[in-house]
Amino acid sequence: MSAPMVESPRAWRVNYLNVSYGIRSWLFTTDHKRIALLYLVSVTLFFFLGGFFAVLIRLELMTPPGDLVQSETYNRLFTMHGVIMIFFFLIPAIPAVLGNFLVPLMIGARDLAFPRLNLLSWYIYTLGGAFTLAAAIFGGVDTGWTFYTPYSSTYSNSNVMLTAVGIFITGFSSILTGLNFLVTIHKMRAPGMTWFRLPLFIWAHYATSIIMILGTPVVAIAILLVGLERLFHIGIFDPKLGGDPLLFQHLFWFYSHPAVYIMILPAMGVINELITCFSRRRIFGYSFIAFSSIAIATLGFLVWGHHMFTSGQSVYAGMVFSALTMLVAIPSAVKVFNWTATLYKGSVSYQAPMLYALGFIGLFTIGGLTGIFLATLAVDVHVHDTYFVVAHFHYIMVGGTIMAYLGGLHYWWPKMTGKIYPEGWARFAALVIFVGFNLTFFPQFVLGYLGMPRRYHVYPDEFQVLNVMSSAGASILGVGYLIPMIYFIWSLRYGPMAPENPWGAKGLEWLVPSPPPPHNFDVTPVVTGEPYDYSPESEREHAR
Amino acid sequence: MWENFPLLPKRASTFAPGVDALYGFLVGMSLFFIALIFILITVFAIKYRRRSAEEVPPPVRGSLLLEIIWIVVPLGLVLAIFGWGAALYFKMYGRAPAEALEVYVVGKQWMWHIQHPTGQREINELHIPAGRPIKLTMTTEDVIHSFYIPDFRVKKDVVPGRYTSVWFEATRPGRYRLFCAEYCGTKHSEMTGWVIVMEPVEYQNWLSSGGGGRVESLAQAGERLFQQLACDACHREDEGGLGPPLRGLFGRPVMLADGRTVVADEAYLRESILNPDAKIVAGFPSPSSMPTYQGQITEEQLLQLVAYLKSLGEGGGQR
Numbered sequence: 114m115s116a117p118m119v120e121s122p123r124a125w126r127v128n129y130l131n132v133s134y135g136i137r138s139w140l141f142t143t144d145h146k147r148i149a150l151l152y153l154v155s156v157t158l159f160f161f162l163g164g165f166f167a168v169l170i171r172l173e174l175m176t177p178p179g180d181l182v183q184s185e186t187y188n189r190l191f192t193m194h195g196v197i198m199i200f201f202f203l204i205p206a207i208p209a210v211l212g213n214f215l216v217p218l219m220i221g222a223r224d225l226a227f228p229r230l231n232l233l234s235w236y237i238y239t240l241g242g243a244f245t246l247a248a249a250i251f252g253g254v255d256t257g258w259t260f261y262t263p264y265s266s267t268y269s270n271s272n273v274m275l276t277a278v279g280i281f282i283t284g285f286s287s288i289l290t291g292l293n294f295l296v297t298i299h300k301m302r303a304p305g306m307t308w309f310r311l312p313l314f315i316w317a318h319y320a321t322s323i324i325m326i327l328g329t330p331v332v333a334i335a336i337l338l339v340g341l342e343r344l345f346h347i348g349i350f351d352p353k354l355g356g357d358p359l360l361f362q363h364l365f366w367f368y369s370h371p372a373v374y375i376m377i378l379p380a381m382g383v384i385n386e387l388i389t390c391f392s393r394r395r396i397f398g399y400s401f402i403a404f405s406s407i408a409i410a411t412l413g414f415l416v417w418g419h420h421m422f423t424s425g426q427s428v429y430a431g432m433v434f435s436a437l438t439m440l441v442a443i444p445s446a447v448k449v450f451n452w453t454a455t456l457y458k459g460s461v462s463y464q465a466p467m468l469y470a471l472g473f474i475g476l477f478t479i480g481g482l483t484g485i486f487l488a489t490l491a492v493d494v495h496v497h498d499t500y501f502v503v504a505h506f507h508y509i510m511v512g513g514t515i516m517a518y519l520g521g522l523h524y525w526w527p528k529m530t531g532k533i534y535p536e537g538w539a540r541f542a543a544l545v546i547f548v549g550f551n552l553t554f555f556p557q558f559v560l561g562y563l564g565m566p567r568r569y570h571v572y573p574d575e576f577q578v579l580n581v582m583s584s585a586g587a588s589i590l591g592v593g594y595l596i597p598m599i600y601f602i603w604s605l606r607y608g609p610m611a612p613e614n615p616w617g618a619k620g621l622e623w624l625v626p627s628p629p630p631p632h633n634f635d636v637t638p639v640v641t642g643e644p645y646d647y648s649p650e651s652e653r654e655h656a657r
Numbered sequence: 658m659w660e661n662f663p664l665l666p667k668r669a670s671t672f673a674p675g676v677d678a679l680y681g682f683l684v685g686m687s688l689f690f691i692a693l694i695f696i697l698i699t700v701f702a703i704k705y706r707r708r709s710a711e712e713v714p715p716p717v718r719g720s721l722l723l724e725i726i727w728i729v730v731p732l733g734l735v736l737a738i739f740g741w742g743a744a745l746y747f748k749m750y751g752r753a754p755a756e757a758l759e760v761y762v763v764g765k766q767w768m769w770h771i772q773h774p775t776g777q778r779e780i781n782e783l784h785i786p787a788g789r790p791i792k793l794t795m796t797t798e799d800v801i802h803s804f805y806i807p808d809f810r811v812k813k814d815v816v817p818g819r820y821t822s823v824w825f826e827a828t829r830p831g832r833y834r835l836f837c838a839e840y841c842g843t844k845h846s847e848m849t850g851w852v853i854v855m856e857p858v859e860y861q862n863w864l865s866s867g868g869g870g871r872v873e874s875l876a877q878a879g880e881r882l883f884q885q886l887a888c889d890a891c892h893r894e895d896e897g898g899l900g901p902p903l904r905g906l907f908g909r910p911v912m913l914a915d916g917r918t919v920v921a922d923e924a925y926l927r928e929s930i931l932n933p934d935a936k937i938v939a940g941f942p943s944p945s946s947m948p949t950y951q952g953q954i955t956e957e958q959l960l961q962l963v964a965y966l967k968s969l970g971e972g973g974g975q976r
């Protein structure tokens with residue numbers, strides 16, 4: 114790695130963005146980097162749509178009576194919010210945008226193993242999204258993102274089928290992405306890139322891909338069965354037709370619990386990259402972090418029953434699921450401790466991506482600890498289906514995943530676009546988001562323990578103060594999300610040119626120019642050392 | 658002093674102090690770990706801040722000892738928490754004390770129907786005495802609901818097609834909120850009510866003012882149904898009927914035609930009425946000659962029949 118940090122006035126150079134122009138060159142591209150940008154645009158649209166529903170929810174909850182919208186509408190709002198945020202934003206966000214862009218670059222490959230399949234997965238995602246949008250436009254769906262039967266299969270009069278088909282279709286795009294990553298990571302590593310030289314971002318995506326491939330078919334089956342019961346009255350879940358309503362919960366959570374790890378593991382992968390770069394430090398406990406991802410992916414398949422502690426399942430089943438859930442907390446804790454230890458005696462700088470990473474650690478810690486509350490049987494009986502659960506998963510998915518996603522987007526923005534974003538604004542936005550987030554969701558823990566059930570349109574007066582606090586926080590959070598949106602777009606046109614390695618980071622993606630050439634590496638790189646090799650010796654070597 | 662602590666709901670059942678103690682422990686533990694991580698990060702971030710752009714610190718390798726410590730200590734902690742939570746859970750969802758007063762609950766979009774064994778019925782209100790265990794046997798006419806009394810720290814889902822049950826003992830007279838906690842459709846947030854806990858004497862007054870001797874008890878209502886639906890044509894007192902006699906059945910083991918033995922609990926009675934073919938008693942023809950009553954009686958009537966059959970078991974019937 115001998116390129117100078119500051120580039121000389123640049124001669125025109127072919128890169129993946131300028132190699133061809135026109136809408137066709139994007140819609141028919143098989144370049145993983147362009148597909149990543151297609152996903153970036155799509156998930157951003159869904160994020161703001163889901164956010165729009167959230168704004169309406171928080172406005173309604175400013176006052177106890179249902180005065181802004183009717184109950185039918187309110188129920189559709191929280192359902193559409195959940196469905197869009199989970200299936201169309203959080204699940205694809207990091208893997209399909211950052212993962213797509215970076216997996217080949219980080220392992221020294223020219224593309225993913227199946228470039229056309231990769232493009233197909235974006236089309237499938239878009240098709241699924243179109244169905245779901247159609248469901249929203251034709252009146253929405255009111256079952257909650259969890260689609261519990263027999264409400265969803267027999268009683269709901271909303272667009273359940275249209276939405277379900279949308280989710281069903283989108284699931285295949287996850288499966289294809291997972292498959293593509295697995296094969297790529299197994300087969301296309303550059304010479305010398307052994308398993309224990311892989312960046313942890315890759316380990317995280319490896320674990321995520323396993324979950325995508327094993328879990329997604331199960332939710333597809335569950336959705337299919339709901340459809341069969343709705344359309345043909347085949348008794349599967351509705352006891353009036355001879356079915357078992359709890360069977361659905363088992364099937365649904367068998368996927369959807371692991372799915373929560375689809376949302377967090379890639380985020381953890383991003384954090385590894387940020388923490389090491391901005392403390393110039395080899396990761397502390399590499400193999401413990403790598404294997405904790407695998408442990409989470411494996412154990413994650415054995416804990417679905419913790420969503421059903423009050424459902425009437427056997428007390429003994431409850432105990433087994435509770436004990437196993439406790440075990441999942443351990444690999445999460447291992448990661449937090451190792452990240453913290455990585456800072457020790459490092460060279461810590463506070464650029465915006467690092468602020469997001471530190472924010473992530475704090476919020477994820479709170480989310481994980483409150484997960485232990487929920488795994489504790491007697492406490493869960495009280496707080497299950499209250500705002501406590503809502504706060505828990507927002508701490509992890511919004512506080513965790515979205516912080517990591519934004520941190521990663523800032524970190525790799527120069528690589529992806531060739532432009533530098535405005536650092537001052539970025540730090541400011543990170544701070545606004547952190548403060549707004551806590552104001553929005555911390556009061557919900559208290560609300561939940563006080564007993565306010567989730568999915569309540571009308572609520573008793575005594576809960577108003579905390580709800581107003583939450584809504585006030587949400588308005589700050591909303592502004593926090595708009596700022597990066599604005600300066601990112603601004604930087605595309607006005608941002609300074611990015612050098613190939615603006616952060617002085619390690620990793621193969623920083624060896625290629627920004628933005629990278631169409632096929633990433635003109636010469637296949639040869640890897641000779643560990644990842645995160647920040648040390649005086651390695652610097653000296655490079656200086657030679 | 659904690660009684661009016663605004664971050665906790667009222668503590669009005671025998672379970673509440675136990676759950677709050679565990680919750681308090683969890684909050685304390687969380688504060689400890691959050692403080693630990695926060696302080697470490699802040700100290701490291703300041704102490705080891707980057708001082709020059711070229712600075713590259715010497716590497717620190719991992720530490721096996723540290724890894725073991727931060728795996729084993731949290732593991733011990735969470736397993737202890739698991740045990741504590743499981744013990745309380747077992748008490749709540751385990752068998753109710755024998756002297757418990759049994760109340761029947763039927764959820765229906767979007768209200769709660771309550772039936773007392775003495776025959777009183779209420780909607781969205783549940784009157785109970787303080788200081789006596791109450792056992793709820795619950796089901797629903799339509800979708801899943803969940804019976805939730807925050808001030809008691811008690812919640813249990815109410816599932817169509819089966820009975821779920823939960824018990825608790827209220828400690829302080831007063832009015833406590835009742836919520837439906839499982840999303841159940843349009844007016845989910847209005848499927849709420851009150852639990853009214855009374856001193857035992859007051860409760861007796863309430864019972865007698867609610868109709869006194871004039872109210873038909875649940876078992877009596879069930880007996881009337883038993884005759885109306887002509888169950889008694891086949892289930893006669895003697896062995897000569899087309900179906901087995903039912904006196905003393907509840908709580909006893911039953912030999913089935915396929916060789917299994919099951920205990921005749923509420924779920925078995927319910928299933929035998931709605932789906933007679935599911936379990937055939939030894940010595941009776943299969944498929945069963947009994948018609949199904951699925952769709953012909955409401956959940957509330959079903960509960961009355963069950964109450965009647967239970968009363969026969971205790972030898973309390975009038976036949």
Ligand code: HEM
Nearest residue numbers: 373376377419420442445481484485487488497498506509
């Ligand atoms: C330390 C690890 C974690 C533990 C011990 C844990 C535990 C739990 C438990 C027991 C519940 C069920 C609560 C209830 O419904 O009563 C729950 C709910 C939930 N958790 Fe976690 N959790 C952990 C991490 C995560 C992660 C990493 C995510 C997502 C990225 C997540 C997302 C969710 C979601 C979405 C729900 C609620 C689903 C719903 O009902 O809508 N959790 N968690």
Ligand SMILES: [Cu+2]
Nearest residue numbers: 370417419420
């Ligand atoms: Cu889960």
